[in-house]
Amino acid sequence: ARAVVLPFAEAAVDVDKPADLELVERLLAGREAA
Structure with missing residues (x-):
């Protein structure tokens, strides 16, 4: 396995619960507003 370096931290959020989706x-939304 290898690490994948990404320029944004949001990609590392695991969305497996409703609170994660929120x-x-x-x-x-914050990225779109900026």
Whole structure:
């Protein structure tokens, strides 16, 4: 296995719970607003 280096931390969020989905939606909304 190898590490995959990405320029944004949001890609590492594991969305397996409703609260995780809410977090990702907030993060993406913040990126769109910027």
